[in-house]
Amino acid sequence: MSEVTPLIETDDVVLHFPVSGGGALGLTRRAVKALNGVSLTVRPGETIGLVGESGSGKSTLGRALLGLETVTGGHIVFDGAAVTGGKRQELSKIRRETAMVFQDPLNALNPRLTAGEAIAEVLRVHKKVPKEKIADRVAELLQMVGLDPALSARRPQALSGGQCQRVGIARALAVEPKLIVADECVAALDVSIQGQIINLFLDLKEKMNLTLIFIAHDLAIVRRLCDRVAVMYLGRIVEEGPTEAVFSAPRHPYTAALIESIPEIDPTVSLPNAPMQGEPPSPLNLPPGCSFHPRCPYAEPQCSRDPPPTLRRRDDHGWACILDPGQLPPPQTATRLQNA
Amino acid sequence: MSAPLLKVDGLTVETKTETGTHRIVDGVSFELQKGEILGLVGESGSGKTMACRALLRLLPSSRLSIPKGSVRLDGKEVMDLPEDQFRAIRGKRVGMIFQNPASHLDPVMRIGDQIAESVRFHHGGSKRAAEERTIELLQQVGIPDPKERSRAFPHEFSGGMRQRAMIALALACDPDILIADEPTTALDVTVQAQILRLLKELRDARGLSIIFITHDLGVVAQLCDSICVLYGGRVCEHGPKERLLAAPRHPYTAGLMGCQPAIGATGERLRTIPGYPPTVDAMPTGCRFHPRCGNEVAECSRRQPPLEAYEPDHVAACYNPVGETAALLAKESA
Numbered sequence: 001m002s003e004v005t006p007l008i009e010t011d012d013v014v015l016h017f018p019v020s021g022g023g024a025l026g027l028t029r030r031a032v033k034a035l036n037g038v039s040l041t042v043r044p045g046e047t048i049g050l051v052g053e054s055g056s057g058k059s060t061l062g063r064a065l066l067g068l069e070t071v072t073g074g075h076i077v078f079d080g081a082a083v084t085g086g087k088r089q090e091l092s093k094i095r096r097e098t099a100m101v102f103q104d105p106l107n108a109l110n111p112r113l114t115a116g117e118a119i120a121e122v123l124r125v126h127k128k129v130p131k132e133k134i135a136d137r138v139a140e141l142l143q144m145v146g147l148d149p150a151l152s153a154r155r156p157q158a159l160s161g162g163q164c165q166r167v168g169i170a171r172a173l174a175v176e177p178k179l180i181v182a183d184e185c186v187a188a189l190d191v192s193i194q195g196q197i198i199n200l201f202l203d204l205k206e207k208m209n210l211t212l213i214f215i216a217h218d219l220a221i222v223r224r225l226c227d228r229v230a231v232m233y234l235g236r237i238v239e240e241g242p243t244e245a246v247f248s249a250p251r252h253p254y255t256a257a258l259i260e261s262i263p264e265i266d267p268t269v270s271l272p273n274a275p276m277q278g279e280p281p282s283p284l285n286l287p288p289g290c291s292f293h294p295r296c297p298y299a300e301p302q303c304s305r306d307p308p309p310t311l312r313r314r315d316d317h318g319w320a321c322i323l324d325p326g327q328l329p330p331p332q333t334a335t336r337l338q339n340a
Numbered sequence: 341m342s343a344p345l346l347k348v349d350g351l352t353v354e355t356k357t358e359t360g361t362h363r364i365v366d367g368v369s370f371e372l373q374k375g376e377i378l379g380l381v382g383e384s385g386s387g388k389t390m391a392c393r394a395l396l397r398l399l400p401s402s403r404l405s406i407p408k409g410s411v412r413l414d415g416k417e418v419m420d421l422p423e424d425q426f427r428a429i430r431g432k433r434v435g436m437i438f439q440n441p442a443s444h445l446d447p448v449m450r451i452g453d454q455i456a457e458s459v460r461f462h463h464g465g466s467k468r469a470a471e472e473r474t475i476e477l478l479q480q481v482g483i484p485d486p487k488e489r490s491r492a493f494p495h496e497f498s499g500g501m502r503q504r505a506m507i508a509l510a511l512a513c514d515p516d517i518l519i520a521d522e523p524t525t526a527l528d529v530t531v532q533a534q535i536l537r538l539l540k541e542l543r544d545a546r547g548l549s550i551i552f553i554t555h556d557l558g559v560v561a562q563l564c565d566s567i568c569v570l571y572g573g574r575v576c577e578h579g580p581k582e583r584l585l586a587a588p589r590h591p592y593t594a595g596l597m598g599c600q601p602a603i604g605a606t607g608e609r610l611r612t613i614p615g616y617p618p619t620v621d622a623m624p625t626g627c628r629f630h631p632r633c634g635n636e637v638a639e640c641s642r643r644q645p646p647l648e649a650y651e652p653d654h655v656a657a658c659y660n661p662v663g664e665t666a667a668l669l670a671k672e673s674a
Contacts, residue, residue, distance in 0.1 A: 053528035053529075053530065053531075054499075054528055160616045160617075160619075161384075162616055163616065190383040190384055190555065190617060191383065191555055191556070191557070191596060191599050191600070192383060192595065192596065192599050192612060192613040192617070193612075193616065194599070194601070194610075195599045195601070195610035195611065195612035195613075196612045198601065198610050199609050199610055199612060202607065202609060217528065217529065218601070219529070220600070220601040221601045223601070223606060224601045224606060224607075224608065224610060225606075225607075226606070227606070243606050244605075244606060257530060258529060258530065260533075261529040261530045261532065261533040262529060262558070263529075263532070263533075263536075263556065263558030263559045263561065263562050264558055264561065264562070265557045265558045265560075265561045265585065265597060265600050266561060266585075275530065275533035275534045275537055276530045276533070276534075277534075279498045279499075279500050279501070279528070279530075279531055280528075
């Protein structure tokens with residue numbers, strides 16, 4: 001592993017958003033603790049899925065990786081350039097070599113620009129191709145994402161959600177990025193269109209050796225697309241490893257509960273009898289110790305007392321829990337897939 | 341089978357736009373038995389929400405109208421009832437919950453007061469009795485410390501709790517039918533599992549009938565007894581869950597099932613349905629699915645296929661259904 005230079009390395013990243021108006025007279029300073037010590041390594045050509053419930057900090061991490069949020073502590077290094085240093089030169093390298101695809105494709109596009117103009121704008125700003133070649137490159141990019149170049153004259157309102165998302169991806173590709181961060185980019189799309197976009201990512205990944213950080217709450221999609229997966233809970237990575245290892249033998253109880261909650265299209269499988277209780281606590285007011293302990297069926301007294309467990313690693317598969325591998329029962333889904 | 345609790349027949353909703361009048365719901369029919377959970381499945385624009393809003397006469401715009409259709413509740417036609425009599429049905433006999441509870445709860449009124457208001461509006465009684473009923477309802481939907489939490493405002497609740505409060509509000513009048521419009525789409529998967537379990541418990545405990553609107557076949561497979569698949573405002577397949585999922589007849593149903601990412605290995609391509617769902621002003625002729633269908637025959641673009649029964653309670657609208665040859669062969673060999 002260590003022989004490959006990572007494309008992105010984060011070390012103990014902390015990000016707190018201050019909020020006003022807490023306590024008596026609104027004088028107490030409070031902070032939304034979005035990220036609480038995240039260390040993550042992404043190797044070039046890898047697709048990594050960031051999963052977790054809302055409020056787990058997965059989107060914040062994605063934005064921080066691209067230098068779109070100012071971190072409170074820790075370091076992020078992208079391809080040798082410090083994202084967290086805030087140096088102009090280094091930031092501009094990041095802008096030139098990374099791109100983001102957003103959740104709501106309609107809102108992410110300028111309503112007054114046609115699909116073609118939206119893509120041409122990127123090419124022009126980044127001076128990717130000479131002026132006279134822009135039209136050709138736009139057509140090429142549209143084809144790459146499976147759109148008829150004839151659609152380039154349409155404005156976002158005249159395109160469907162799936163088509164808008166393809167334009168969004170074409171815009172990201174126009175940068176010829178080393179890294180794409182896709183934030184819930186299929187969540188707003190219909191089921192039949194989701195598959196098309198996932199397949200497009202799979203194709204692009206093969207063709208262009210793209211490094212992709214795919215943020216999603218849909219674990220089934222992550223399993224299809226990603227080589228590795230990092231599970232987040234309240235601003236911490238609680239489990240990280242190769243996708244199949246994590247899905248077939250999760251080592252953190254939270255990951256196990258998430259996998260069990262995926263509704264499956266199999267009428268013989270009924271709803272889990274005892275779904276995980278409760279909801280994630282507010283990131284304004286984190287529980288002491290392991291932040292998952294109030295919902296954890298395996299919690300011991302030490303879980304609420306001791307500082308949160310750090311990520312332990314074995315076989316390239318890390319987990320932040322006092323349990324040892326093999327102590328959790330494998331999820332039903334994995335057993336069923338093996339028997340099938 | 342006993343007489344259905346709800347029978348919807350040929351329900352049609354039209355919208356007037358600059359480009360003319362379009363049918364967004366076109367002759368939708370289905371039945372709902374007491375204690376049944378029916379899944380209404382479709383993509384955006386399939387008319388699933390509109391059909392349910394129409395049967396409650398809750399159309400969100402004055403440009404929408406219901407030119408025809410019959411809705412029978414306990415065998416009694418309710419579509420031609422005057423509005424003041426219909427109000428006794430809406431809310432009281434048929435309750436509804438929505439995808440985004442935050443926008444359907446009054447932000448400046450305490451949760452408990454909202455529920456109590458509904459109790460008194462439909463049942464009358466003293467303020468005290470309504471308060472007691474409210475606390476009982478909040479307890480039923482699994483809100484901890486119901487007495488104290490009833491004093492909270494909606495913004496103090498999390499997404500899952502708000503949906504529970506919304507369900508309590510819908511249950512306040514002890515309805516026979518609950519229409520649930522994508523109630524778990526905006527929730528996290530772990531909370532979604534909790535809400536689905538709650539709905540199933542409510543059905544088991546009080547014989548509640550539920551129409552569950554969703555685009556997620558996984559949710560339907562786990563929760564519902566029967567499934568009705570809509571495409572382009574029309575029913576394309578309807579049947580008991582087990583049979584429909586084991587042997588879908590309509591190519592669209594089969595396609596939707598194939599799109600599910602749950603089964604399959606990493607890196608494997610997902611099966612997809614080519615093209616995009618149609619828009620209201622450009623509905624294809626004949627079967628509305630034919631431009632995206634891999635099974636189409638010449639007839640498909642000419643005439644709308646009628647709903648045909650494959651089993652007494654399993655119907656599909658297709659000229660060239662999936663698995664037809666396989667089914668015939670099985671019949672011959674038997």
